[in-house]
Amino acid sequence: MRQISYAAAGMEAFIEEMERDPTTFHLSTDAPPPLVERFGTSRVRGTPIAEGALTGMAIGAAGSGFRPIIDWRMVTFSFVAMDQVVNQASKIHYMFGGQTKFPILYRCTVGGGLRMAAQHSQSPYSMFMNLAGLKMILPSTPYDTKGLLKTAIRDNNPVISFESTRLLTMMGEVPEEEYTIPFGVADIKREGKDVTIVALAWLVHEALAAAETLEAEGISVEVVDPRTLVPMDTETIRASVRKTGRLVVADEAGPTCGASAEIATLVTEDSATFKCLKASVRRVCALQVPIPYSPTLEDVVFPNREKIAAAVRVVMTEA
Amino acid sequence: MLRLMQTIRRFEERASTDYVAGDIYGTVHCYIGEEAVAVGVCSALNRDDQIISTHRGHGHCIAKGADLNRMMAELYGRETGYCKGKGGSMHIADFDIGMLGANGIVAGGISIITGAGLAAQIEGKGRVAVSFFGDGASCAGPFHESLNIAAAWKLPMVYVCENNLWAVNTAASTTLAVQDVAARAAGYGIPGIVVDGNDIFAVHAATTEAVARARAGDGPTLIECKTYRHRRHTERPSQPDVRPQAEIDAWMKKDPIDRLVDHLQAQQGQLSVEEWQAMDAEILQQVEDSVSFAKASAFPSPDRVTDDVFAA
Ligand SMILES: Cc1ncc(C[n+]2csc(CCOP(=O)(O)OP(=O)(O)O)c2C)c(N)n1
Numbered sequence: 001m002r003q004i005s006y007a008a009a010g011m012e013a014f015i016e017e018m019e020r021d022p023t024t025f026h027l028s029t030d031a032p033p034p035l036v037e038r039f040g041t042s043r044v045r046g047t048p049i050a051e052g053a054l055t056g057m058a059i060g061a062a063g064s065g066f067r068p069i070i071d072w073r074m075v076t077f078s079f080v081a082m083d084q085v086v087n088q089a090s091k092i093h094y095m096f097g098g099q100t101k102f103p104i105l106y107r108c109t110v111g112g113g114l115r116m117a118a119q120h121s122q123s124p125y126s127m128f129m130n131l132a133g134l135k136m137i138l139p140s141t142p143y144d145t146k147g148l149l150k151t152a153i154r155d156n157n158p159v160i161s162f163e164s165t166r167l168l169t170m171m172g173e174v175p176e177e178e179y180t181i182p183f184g185v186a187d188i189k190r191e192g193k194d195v196t197i198v199a200l201a202w203l204v205h206e207a208l209a210a211a212e213t214l215e216a217e218g219i220s221v222e223v224v225d226p227r228t229l230v231p232m233d234t235e236t237i238r239a240s241v242r243k244t245g246r247l248v249v250a251d252e253a254g255p256t257c258g259a260s261a262e263i264a265t266l267v268t269e270d271s272a273t274f275k276c277l278k279a280s281v282r283r284v285c286a287l288q289v290p291i292p293y294s295p296t297l298e299d300v301v302f303p304n305r306e307k308i309a310a311a312v313r314v315v316m317t318e319a
Numbered sequence: 320m321l322r323l324m325q326t327i328r329r330f331e332e333r334a335s336t337d338y339v340a341g342d343i344y345g346t347v348h349c350y351i352g353e354e355a356v357a358v359g360v361c362s363a364l365n366r367d368d369q370i371i372s373t374h375r376g377h378g379h380c381i382a383k384g385a386d387l388n389r390m391m392a393e394l395y396g397r398e399t400g401y402c403k404g405k406g407g408s409m410h411i412a413d414f415d416i417g418m419l420g421a422n423g424i425v426a427g428g429i430s431i432i433t434g435a436g437l438a439a440q441i442e443g444k445g446r447v448a449v450s451f452f453g454d455g456a457s458c459a460g461p462f463h464e465s466l467n468i469a470a471a472w473k474l475p476m477v478y479v480c481e482n483n484l485w486a487v488n489t490a491a492s493t494t495l496a497v498q499d500v501a502a503r504a505a506g507y508g509i510p511g512i513v514v515d516g517n518d519i520f521a522v523h524a525a526t527t528e529a530v531a532r533a534r535a536g537d538g539p540t541l542i543e544c545k546t547y548r549h550r551r552h553t554e555r556p557s558q559p560d561v562r563p564q565a566e567i568d569a570w571m572k573k574d575p576i577d578r579l580v581d582h583l584q585a586q587q588g589q590l591s592v593e594e595w596q597a598m599d600a601e602i603l604q605q606v607e608d609s610v611s612f613a614k615a616s617a618f619p620s621p622d623r624v625t626d627d628v629f630a631a
Binding site for chain 1: 487
């Protein structure tokens with residue numbers, strides 16, 4: 001099958017969906033040339049640096065029959081639009097009694113590791129998960145990126161796509177034929193029987209690398225990628241843990257109130273799954289600090305394959 | 320003033336080289352071509368007056384009197400850097416000289432420095448606060464909200480817009496409905512002045528007047544400096560640049576340093592060719608020394624990573 005990059009897969013999703021649906025349009029502070037060439041400057045607009053206004057305008061346009069795509073670029077820039085996300089987009093459908101739909105895609109990159117310092121290295125998806133009324137995708141491969149983005153554009157709700165900066169150049173198989181990936185369906189990226197690693201985005205690949213190392217040590221690892229954070233495929237995660245009896249959660253974000261905390265709780269609060277646990281649940285997350293610039297500091301902040309493998313060894317040896 | 324402008328230029332030329340070589344990490348935004356703005360403004364300020372910068376901050380730091388060694392060490396990610404290696408190019412601050420920081424968020428600094436202006440007003444010692452920001456930032460909420468408050472409360476502020484015609488690859492002509500950012504001052508009832516941002520004397524004169532107004536309690540001024548960045552948005556070699564070549568060429572001819580040198584050399588006895596060469600050599604040596612300082616400094620120890628999350 002042909003291989004394309006994670007970034008190119010996203011662009012293909014936009015091109016296909018914008019071809020398919022004339023009510024879609026795209027706003028960002030830097031208009032992507034491939035979209036401008038194809039759809040013109042009416043539907044693909046380079047905007048002033050005014051993310052708050054753009055985020056709000058998407059709501060108004062969506063409520064008027066359109067499917068706006070807002071590219072915040074980095075999640076960093078979404079924070080100047082928090083009123084529109086928190087007070088408006090996430091609540092408007094519910095608050096107005098479901099009178100009309102607000103199909104919006106907000107898109108941004110997340111993650112660190114590029115020596116971009118605190119403001120430009122953030123993975124704050126759990127802040128958004130904490131709101132009711134927003135769906136969220138966090139793809140880890142080019143295939144998933146394209147399929148999930150297509151579903152996101154067709155969804156009748158505000159959806160946020162968190163795309164990993166570290167994965168933008170990653171190559172992967174993407175079929176020529178049209179496909180979509182449903183929300184709320186986790187993907188088992190590797191099957192195993194001794195321990196479940198639920199990993200997010202870039203850490204899916206670190207978990208797979210750790211799994212290789214651990215296999216040589218006689219430990220069989222299952223790697224589960226939730227792919228969408230809201231809705232979360234609770235059942236696949238629980239079923240995996242019931243099978244293996246052990247859980248390690250790997251996330252590039254900090255641990256406090258993180259997606260990792262949510263996943264751990266979904267497992268431990270289910271009595272059928274809890275009873276299958278043979279060891280405590282471990283999280284492998286970033287340190288709870290703003291991300292520092294210098295390599296010697298940044299390198300100790302993030303989880304990686306070694307830290308994941310170490311956590312797996314701990315849960316394997318725990319009584 | 321010439322010395323400071325050339326220091327900014329030589330410092331950034333070196334920062335760019337060392338970034339491409341991999342000794343400086345993350346990203347570097349160069350101010351080259353816009354030096355007359357930072358130097359023209361800061362030369363009209365006192366040490367205890369405060370400024371705030373942008374993602375393109377090296378020029379503001381140097382113009383306000385920051386130490387090249389500590390700046391370069393920060394770019395090199397060393398513990399002797401201004402921010403102990405935690406900030407890098409986009410986040411240099413020196414609170415001792417009233418430089419409240421570069422900022423990775425467009426327009427993020429404008430309300431912060433307006434707060435410094437409020438503090439200066441309450442304190443009543445005649446300090447002023449100056450906000451540097453781009454044409455792109457002038458479209459963002461904090462600009463408008465801050466100008467309104469500063470105008471309504473007559474805060475001792477000077478807002479300096481560095482209009483270099485582009486925000487990354489988006490032309491200001493496509494995002495502003497007015498020709499001049501300065502025209503927006505009228506909406507807040509404050510003076511809005513357009514100056515040639517590549518003419519250091521014009522920038523200095525406009526700032527001197529605005530600072531006097533602010534110190535006298537007459538409130539803020541918006542100064543728009545028309546200028547141009549000589550380089551791409553960042554120094555990343557793959558950074559696209561869509562600006563028309565003819566536009567770039569035309570602005571290169573208006574280089575603010577060349578203009579100042581020509582002006583000085585046209586006046587008898589002001590600056591000989593030899594003097595200018597000697598000054599440049601000295602500056603290059605200072606930059607070289609800053610690199611040596613950075614390289615001789617240690618990287619921060621990994622166990623420092625949790626320091627400074629909270630103040631003691
Ligand atoms: C709120 C926000 N949105 C987007 C960005 C990404 N960004 C970084 S610099 C820049 C352009 C800024 O243009 P301008 O204010 O004119 O300053 P210049 O780069 O021209 O000096 C953009 C869009 C950002 N840093 N912050």
